[in-house]
Amino acid sequence: MIEFHQVFKRYEGGHEALKGVSFALETGEMAFLTGHSGAGKSTLLKLIALMERPTRGQVILDGQNISQAKDRHIPFHRRKIGMIFQDHRLLYDRTVFDNVALPLVIAGVSERDIPKRVRAALDKVGLLKKEKQLPIQLSGGEQQRVGIARAVVNKPPLLLADEPTGNLDPELSAEIMNLFEQFNQVGVSVLIASHDLGLIARLKHPVITLKDGRTIRNDLNEEVVA
Amino acid sequence: MAGATTHKVSFIDRIKMGLSLHKKNSKESLLAIFKHPANSLLTILVLAIALALPGIFFIMANNAKSLSSNWDSSMAVSVYLKDSANEAQAQKLVGELLEQQHFKLVTLTTKEQALEEFKKYSGIANSLEMLEENPLPMVISIVPNDDLIRVSELETKVKELEQLALVDSASLDSEWINRYQEILKISEKIGSFISFLLGVGVLLIVGNTIRLAILNRREEIQVIKLVGATDAFIRRPFLYTGLWYGLIAGVIAALMISILGNLVVSSTSRLAELYQSQYQLLGLTISQTLILILIGALLGLLGSWFSVRKHLKEIQPS
Numbered sequence: 001m002i003e004f005h006q007v008f009k010r011y012e013g014g015h016e017a018l019k020g021v022s023f024a025l026e027t028g029e030m031a032f033l034t035g036h037s038g039a040g041k042s043t044l045l046k047l048i049a050l051m052e053r054p055t056r057g058q059v060i061l062d063g064q065n066i067s068q069a070k071d072r073h074i075p076f077h078r079r080k081i082g083m084i085f086q087d088h089r090l091l092y093d094r095t096v097f098d099n100v101a102l103p104l105v106i107a108g109v110s111e112r113d114i115p116k117r118v119r120a121a122l123d124k125v126g127l128l129k130k131e132k133q134l135p136i137q138l139s140g141g142e143q144q145r146v147g148i149a150r151a152v153v154n155k156p157p158l159l160l161a162d163e164p165t166g167n168l169d170p171e172l173s174a175e176i177m178n179l180f181e182q183f184n185q186v187g188v189s190v191l192i193a194s195h196d197l198g199l200i201a202r203l204k205h206p207v208i209t210l211k212d213g214r215t216i217r218n219d220l221n222e223e224v225v226a
Numbered sequence: 227m228a229g230a231t232t233h234k235v236s237f238i239d240r241i242k243m244g245l246s247l248h249k250k251n252s253k254e255s256l257l258a259i260f261k262h263p264a265n266s267l268l269t270i271l272v273l274a275i276a277l278a279l280p281g282i283f284f285i286m287a288n289n290a291k292s293l294s295s296n297w298d299s300s301m302a303v304s305v306y307l308k309d310s311a312n313e314a315q316a317q318k319l320v321g322e323l324l325e326q327q328h329f330k331l332v333t334l335t336t337k338e339q340a341l342e343e344f345k346k347y348s349g350i351a352n353s354l355e356m357l358e359e360n361p362l363p364m365v366i367s368i369v370p371n372d373d374l375i376r377v378s379e380l381e382t383k384v385k386e387l388e389q390l391a392l393v394d395s396a397s398l399d400s401e402w403i404n405r406y407q408e409i410l411k412i413s414e415k416i417g418s419f420i421s422f423l424l425g426v427g428v429l430l431i432v433g434n435t436i437r438l439a440i441l442n443r444r445e446e447i448q449v450i451k452l453v454g455a456t457d458a459f460i461r462r463p464f465l466y467t468g469l470w471y472g473l474i475a476g477v478i479a480a481l482m483i484s485i486l487g488n489l490v491v492s493s494t495s496r497l498a499e500l501y502q503s504q505y506q507l508l509g510l511t512i513s514q515t516l517i518l519i520l521i522g523a524l525l526g527l528l529g530s531w532f533s534v535r536k537h538l539k540e541i542q543p544s
Binding site: 049072075083089091103106107108110210 | 239240243244246247409446448449450451452454455456457459541542544
């Protein structure tokens with residue numbers, strides 16, 4: 001699903017966020033990305049979502065080298081990735097329903113099909129009854145679940161999550177992780193950046209640990225196994 | 227990247243989708259303007275004024291031109307005879323002039339007739355009574371044939387007439403028409419330039435309004451880009467907002483112009499009466515009104531397009 005080949009990322013100020021990272025996440029695999037803040041976790045996720053481009057090396061998604069993707073192809077690339085953020089990134093002037101419907105509207109799904117699919121996604125995260133509410137009326141955990149519903153509504157083959165449990169208490173965090181595992185079980189590849197080491201240890205999934213832009217632990221293969 | 231979820235959508239479905247999105251975007255941006263009229267009204271009024279002024283210039287130039295085209299056909303030469311000339315000599319001259327093929331109308335105004343006319347129109351009849359003798363000369367008015375319509379030809383003719391023994395002086399009534407037309411040309415140039423500046427003003431105002439709208443929705447744009455929106459998708463509502471601003475402003479400008487027309491129409495027809503003219507004020511025709519509205523809409527679209535082009539690129543998700 002995702003391959004990194006000797007990926008370097010140097011920001012304009014000269015800061016080197018990634019220094020030769022290689023790993024391969026197989027299709028249908030679920031893995032954690034850990035490390036202290038500033039270790040390069042967010043940069044790594046941004047490279048996958050094409051919010052940044054690597055300075056050197058190759059980022060391959062679904063067999064395609066995305067480092068060379070043209071700007072106008074970026075939107076279509078992003079539609080294949082469901083992204084979840086620590087700060088949810090919801091639109092606060094729109095209802096839960098409209099937030100979740102957004103990727104479908106953007107992808108040009110017909111208005112007839114949208115309600116059905118939005119409700120299916122909301123049902124999965126247990127928020128079916130809150131579709132008419134505004135995000136601000138929901139708790140932090142619920143807002144995060146709206147974010148997850150939005151990420152999965154278009155059935156992307158890959159989910160990326162950046163500290164999805166960052167602001168949540170352990171019980172809610174476990175619930176959120178459980179949701180990710182459910183999606184993984186139906187074949188979605190999942191990569192979660194988190195520093196919640198206790199939670200990660202309890203869930204038996206491969207881990208990549210970054211330190212100062214280098215991998216110091218990599219449970220995944222370095223190359224895709226043929 | 228053959229994603230498992232790529233939707234197979236037929237070409238016709240995509241066109242249908244696109245059309246319904248356009249319909250939705252245009253409707254939503256129009257509703258947004260009416261939902262917050264206080265925000266938009268001021269901008270739209272400024273735009274309307276900026277559009278109405280060139281329209282008013284256009285009407286003024288149009289009227290001034292059609293006025294002077296009326297005069298062109300009535301260009302005449304006045305020949306003033308010497309005091310020493312008597313009426314019989316004058317009549318003979320009229321006959322001679324009529325024999326020349328160049329003139330279609332030659333009329334003699336005697337001293338007495340001239341005085342009568344002067345009394346009638348000058349309003350100082352009483353003071354004229356006090357004069358011992360009639361100071362007015364005999365005048366022969368000549369209306370040239372259509373073959374002698376060009377000013378330069380007429381001017382040579384006037385010089386010829388001045389050579390005649392009986393003639394004191396001759397003058398072409400067109401001189402002030404020429405001046406009028408030159409002044410008209412200058413005013414037209416100034417008007418066009420000011421209109422151009424106002425058009426640029428409309429672009430800048432719309433551009434700035436859209437810029438503020440974009441900055442206001444900065445976070446929303448970032449989120450929408452993250453979930454895979456194309457630039458076209460993000461651009462569209464802003465372009466429609468600009469289009470509506472220009473269009474509504476154009477309609478209001480047309481209304482302003484027609485109100486102005488109604489305000490002055492009675493005065494102008496009174497003025498025309500005083501000049502014994504049938505002149506009727508020209509307003510905007512229906513097609514000219516539509517063009518004004520169209521120009522407004524185009525400027526609005528263009529202004530927002532410039533703004534969107536510049537500012538949407540700057541907003542990237544982080």
